[in-house]
Amino acid sequence: MPIAALLTALRLEYLAVRAHLTDIEKRVHPDYGTRAEVGRLPGTSWQVAVLEMGEGTRGAAALTERVMTWLAPQAVLFVGVAGGLKDDIDIGDVVIATKVYAIHGGKESADGFLDRTETWHAPHALESAARHALRGEPHVRFKPIAAGEVLLADADSPLAHRLRQRFNDAVAIEMEASGVAHAAHLAGGAGALIIRGISDKADVGKAQADTEGSQPHAAARAAEAAVAVLQELEPKDKPHPAPHHGPVPTASATLPPRPLGFTGRSAALSHLLTHLAPTPDGTPAPALLISAVTGMGGIGKTALAIEAAHRARSQGWFPGGTLFVDLRGYDDNPVTADQAVLALLDALGVRGTDLPKTSARQYDEYRERLSQHQPRTLLILDNASDPSQFLPLLPGTGDHRVLITSRDRPDALPLHIVDLETLSEADAAALVTTALSNDPRPSREPDALRELTALCGHLPLALQIAAAMLRRRRHRGIALLVAEIKKAGDPTVVLDNGSRGTDQYGRSLALRPVLETSYRRLPPAQARVLRLLALAPGADTSTEAVAALTALDADVATGLLDDLAAAGLVTPVPSGRDVRWRLHDLVRAFAVGRAGEKREEARERLLVFYGRWARAADARLRWLPGRPEPERFANRAQALAWLDGERAGLVAAAQWAFEERHARAATRLALCLGEYLLWRRYFDDGITVAGAAREAAHRVGDSATEAGASCDLGNALDEAGQTEEAIDAHTRARDLYQAVEDRHREAMAWNNLGLALREAGRVKEAIDAHTRARDLYQAVGDRQGEAMAWNNLGLALRGVGRVKEAIDAHTRARDLYQAVEDRHREGTAWNNLGIALRRMGRVHEAIEAYGTALEISREYEDWYGAGQTLYNLALAHEAADHPAEARTHYLQSAAAYTQADARTEAAEARSQAEALE
Template sequence: MGGIGKTALALEAAHRARAEGWFPGGTLFVDLRGYDDDPVTADQAVLALLDALGVRDRDLPPTTGRQYDAYRALLAERRDRMLLILDNASDPTQYVPLLPGTDRHRVLITSRDRPDALPVRLIDLETLDPDDSVALVTRALHGTDERDDRPAREPDALRELADLCGHLPLALQIAAGMLRRRRHRDIASVVAEIRDAGDATAVLDHASPGADLYGRSLVLRPVLETSYRRLPPDQARLLRLLCLAPGAETGTEAVAALADLGTESVLSLLEDLAATHLVAPVRGGNGTASEVRWRLHDLVRGFGAGVVAEDAGLREEGEAARERVLGYYQRWAEAADDRLRWLPGMEEPERFRDRGQALAWLDGERAALVAAVEWGREERFADAAVRLAQYLGKFLDWRRYFDDWITVAEAAREAARLAGDRLAEAVSWDHLGLALQEAGRVEEAIDAHHKARDLYQTTGDRHREASAWNNLGLALQEAGRPEEAIDAHHRARDLYQTTGDRYREASAWNNLGLALQEAGRVEEAIDAHHRARDLYQTAGDRYREASAWNNLGLALRKAGRVEEAIKAYSTCLELYQEYEDWYGDGQTLHNLALAHQAAHRPAEARAAYLQSADAFTRANAPDRAAQARARAAELPD
C-alpha cells in the first residue's frame, strides 16, 4: 500500500547490491510517478533512460520505435550486469516496454498494484512489526539528538504511537518528525492529540515536515486519496462501506450484506481491492472463499470513514449499509444462540447443524459482533443492537470472554434506555450482573441484579423477575452472604413454580443447593441437587444435568459420602464429553481429585489434577491450571 516504504526499500537494496559488486554495469532509476495526476509514460521514460546511457541530442533516434530499438540494443551489448529500478508504477503499460529483453540484467519495479497477469516475481510488503516500528522512531530521534531520552522514558507511549500510526513507515516517519520539532514535549502529548482528533492522518499531515531527503512528499492523505481516486466506482463504493464495518476484520458474507451484493460479486470486488493493497485477505481455517476475512489498515479505515462523513449522500448510503450488516449479524447470532440453547424436541435452528459450527461462527465474528452492539449508542441502531446483545450472552459466558460480555451488556443497557425499552433495559442489567460477577466485581453485580429485579417488577414480568432473583442469589453467594442467597433462590424457585417453568425451576434448585452448602445445611443441599438433576433429565438438558451432578458431588463430599461423590463426578465428566466447556471440565476434575485425596488414593488424585490442569489450559485459565499442577506435585509418590 501507499506509504509502506517501497521506494526506500528498493533504494536501500540497490545501494547494498552495488556495494557488494552485484551490478558492475551500473544502476538506472526512473520515477514513473504512477499515482500523480500526470504519470510518466513509457515513451517519456525511455528518453530519460537513453540520456542516462549517453544517447542524447543528435545521437537520439527521431522516432519512438527506433528509440526503443536503440535502448534495447545498448542493454544487449552491455556484458556487465545492470540494475534497472522502475519506481512507483501504476500500470504495466508504464514499464513493460522498458524491460531489457535479455535475462542478463535485473529489473526492480515498485507499485501499489499487483500485476497478476504478468509472469513476474511478486514481493508483498506488510506493515512493520511493532518492535521494528518502535526502533524506527527511536533511531530517527537519536539520529537527530543522541541525548533524546523520550523513547526510554516513555516506552508505553511510544508503542501506542506506533499503534496509532498503524505501523506504516510513512506515518511513523512523519510522527518522528513531529517529535523532533517538539523536542521539549513528551511522546504522550502526540498520542493524546491523535486520540482526541480521532484521525491520525489529520494530525500527522498538519505537522508534516513536507519532504524527505529524496524530495518525496511526507503526507498521508494525498497518498490515500490518489489510490482511492483511481478506483472504479463499484470498488470505491465497496471500500467506503468496508471502512464503516464493525471490527478490524470482516468476513466475506458480512461484506456482501454491507454492500447489498451477492457473495460472488463482492468477492470479485474484494480481490480487485486486494490487488491495489487497499484491503488484505486473512484466510480462515480451511482457506475457503466463505472463510476469508478482509482487513483494512487503520489509516485506510480512517480515511474512508472521513470521505463518507464529508458528503451527506455518502453518509446516508453508509447508514443504510450499517443497518444491513447489523441485520445480518442479528440473524445469524440468533441462529447460533438457538443452537447453543437447543434441547431435544425444539425446532432445529437454521444454518448451524451442531454446537461446533455455531461456536466456530461466533468465535470468528466475535470482535465484529461486540463492535456492532456498541452501535446501539446511536438512536438509529438502538433496537437492533439490543436484540443482538441478547443473543451473545450465552456464547460470551461459555467462552469466558467476560470483558467483552461487560462491554456488550453496558452498550445494550444504554441502547435500551435510548430506545425507551424498560424490559430490554432490565435484561441488559441482568446480563451485566452475570458478567460482572464472573469478572470478580461482585458488589457491582449485586447492584446490577437489584436494578434488573426492580425493573422486571415495574414491567410486571414475573418470569424474568425470577431469573433476576436467581442471578442475585448467585452474586450473594459469591459475596459470602449465603442466607440472603438462600432467600433469593427460594423466591426464584417459587416464581418459576408459579409460572410453570419446570426447566428454569431446576436452575433455582441447583443454585439453592450451592447456597445451602455454603450455609452448612448439607443434607438439604443434597436434596436440592437431586431435584435439579431430575428436572434437567426430564428436560433433556444433558449439559446442565452435568452441572447438577458436579454440585451434588460437592455436597456428598462435604457430607462424608466420598464414594458417592466420586460416582457423581464421574457421571458429570461423561456428560461433559459432549461439550467444549473446558473450564467446567477442569473444575469437575479438580473436585474429583479432592475426592480421591479424601479416599486416600494419591495416584488417582494426581492423575485427576493433571487432567484438570490440561482442561484449564484449554479454557485459557492459566492460574487455575498452575494451581492444579502444584496440587499434583504436592502429592506423595
C-alpha cells in the same frame, strides 16, 4: 472529584446539610432548570450536591431520577425529619432506614383494604458504611420506616392502627422516602440511603413539638449522621466502566506478512536491528530495551517494524516468537491497555477459565508468563497514540524487547526512537520502480517519475497507491498520471498552525490528491464498495459482512475487493479458509468522507446481517434437545467459530445503539452476544455491549429490554470481579421485570442476583434470592429454570453449613435436569451433589455421583468440568483412605485441565498427586 447527592424535602433540612459544605457553587440543569448547590465536604474527596425537592412522593421520585441522570452521583442520601412510631424512639434520635415500606399500595375490597406493599431495602454498601461510621452512637437506630402521601398527626387514627398491625417493625413515618428509594434503584445506581431525624411522635403533640424547635434539631442530627457516612464511605477511584469502548483486539503470536517492495530504510533498519539484537554472552543484561518508530501517518512505520521483526526472527534472536497487537491509537475508539493485555494473554495461551478475573491479576499473570515461562520474545505494539496504551504492557524483565510505532514522539520516556522522515528522492523512485517490476516506464520517463514521487510527498503509502494505478494501466505513461494528480489538488497547502504537508493529526496532505486520483479511476462498482467498506466497524471485515454492507452477492463482492486490493486501497488478510479485508486508517477516513446519503442504509443492512446470524449462533449455544434447530450452525463449534471471527465487528456494531436510528437493531444484537462473551470470558466486551444496550433501552423507555441488558451487564460485571456493581445491575433487572410483570424473567433476575450475592459473601440473602427464583420458576412451569435455581440454592445452603438441605436441593436439580434432558447441566448437578454428600461423610455415595458427572463431562468433551470432577474424586478417595486411587485421579485431573488449557488448576492437581507419592 466524585460526587454525592444529599437530597432533602424541606428548607430547614436543606440548610442543615448545606452548613457542612464549603466552596459552594450553583448548578442549573441545562434542559429543565433544576437548581442544585455543589460544594466540598472538608476532610474528604467528595463533592456534595444538595437539592431541596419539596414534599410528596411523586416530586421526590421525579427529582431523584433527574439528579441521577444529570449528576451521576456515586452515593445518594435522603436526609431530613420524620415522625416516630415507637415509644422507645425519642425526639432527636436518628433512624437509618434498613427498609422503606410504601404503605399506600393495595386493593380496596369487600374484605377491607388488602395491602400490596412495595419494600425498598437499604443499599448494602451505604448501610455498611453507616453502621461502621455510627457504631457506638446511642441515639442512632437501624430500623425500617414507613412512607406515604399523608402527614400522620394522630396515634389513634385508622392509619396509625394499620401501621401497628401490618408494619409493626416500622419505627418512623414520613412522606418522600419511597419515591426516592424507588427512583434511585430504577436509575441504575447503588440506590439511596434514607436518614431521618425524629422531630415528633406522629401524634396530637406534633404541632407543639414543631413550635418548640424540634424540627431544626432533628434535621441537624440527621445531617451530622449523613456527613459521618460520607466520611466513612470511600468514593470509587474510577467510575462505572464507560460503554463507549472499542472491542478487545486480537493479538497475534505470528508476524504479519513481510511488506512487499520494502525499500529505502536501510539506515533506520540497521539502527533498529542493533537494539533488537541479543546481549552478547557474558555481558550483563541491560534494563528493558524499548524502541519506538515514529513519523506521520502513511510513512511506513508498521512496514519497518515488521521487516525488522522478520529479519530478527531469521537470525534466531527471539526463540519465544513475537507478539503483535494493533492498538488502533488513531481510531475513534482506541484500544486500552486493559483490553490489550487480554489479547496478549490469549496469544500466550491464557484464556477461558484460566484467565484471571481482575485487571490487576491479569497484568500479574501476563508479566509472570513473560518473565518465567516465555523465552526471549519480541513485543510489537503497533499504532499507539498515548503512553497509557503501552506503558502497562511492558514486560517486567530486560530479556525481552519491545517495539512501538506511533505518529507521536514520546520524548518524555527513555526510548530508542527511530523517527522516520519521508523517503529520499532516489529511494522513492526505487520503491515505484520495484513495485512496477520489469516495467520500462520508470527508465523511459525519469523526469515524470521524479515529479510523481514529489507529488506523493515521498510518502510510502501514497507511492504504493500510485504504483498500483500504473500497474493497472500498463500502456499509459507516468506523465499522464502526474497530470491527473495535479488536477486533484495541491499537496503543499500551509495550515493555520504553520506546518506544511501534514495536518494536526500528523497525516500527510500529499496523500489526498493521490487517493483522489486513484478513487476517480475506479469503476463505479469498486468505488461504491470502497465507500461502504469504510463504514464497517472493527479493524477488518469478512467477505460476507462486506456483501451485506453492499447488498451484493458474496462472489461479486470478492471480485471487487480483489480489484481494490490490486489498486493498493484494500489489504487482504488471510484468516483460515476465508479472507478478511482491511483499510489503512487514512484510506478509511478518505472513503468515509465520500459515503454520501446511503451510508445509514448500508449500516442497517449490516445490522440485519449481524443480527440474524448472532441470533442463530446464540440459539445454538443455548440449544437443548427437543427445541427447534437453529439455522446455519449445526453445532456449538460452528457457532463459536463464526462469533470468534466476527467478534470485533459485532461488539463495535452493538455500540451503534447510542445512535437513535440504529438503537433498536443494535440493542437486539447486543442481547444476542451476552452468552457468547461470557463463554469466551470477554468480560470487558460484555460490559461494553450490555452497557450500551441498557442505556439505549432506558432512553426510549423500553423497560423489558433494559431489564435484559441489565441482566447481561450484571453477569459480565460479576465475572469481572465487580461484585457490588453486579448486584446493582441484577437488582435493577429484577425491579424492571417486576414493573412489567414478567414473572418468568423476574425469576431469572432473582437467580442471577443470588449468584452475585453469594459471591459478595451475603449468603443468607443469596438463599432468599434463589428461593424466590425457584418459586417463580415453579409458578410459570419452567422446569429447567427451576432446576437451575435448586442447584444454586444448594450451593448457597452448603455455604452456611446446611448440608443436608443442600443434598436435597442438588437431588431436585438433578432430577429436573434429567426430566428436561439437559444432560450437560445434569452433570453439574451430579458433581455438586457429590460435594455435598462428601461433606456429610457419605463418601461412597459421593464417589458414585462423581462417576456419573465425569461420564457426562467426557461425553460433552467438557475437559474443564472433567478436571473438576476428577479432582473431587481424588478428594473423596483421600477421605476414604485410598491414597493410590486418589493419586491416580489427581493425575487424571491434571491431564483433563491441561486439555482444557487450565494451567493453574493442572499444576495444583499435579502438586496434590506428588504429595501422595
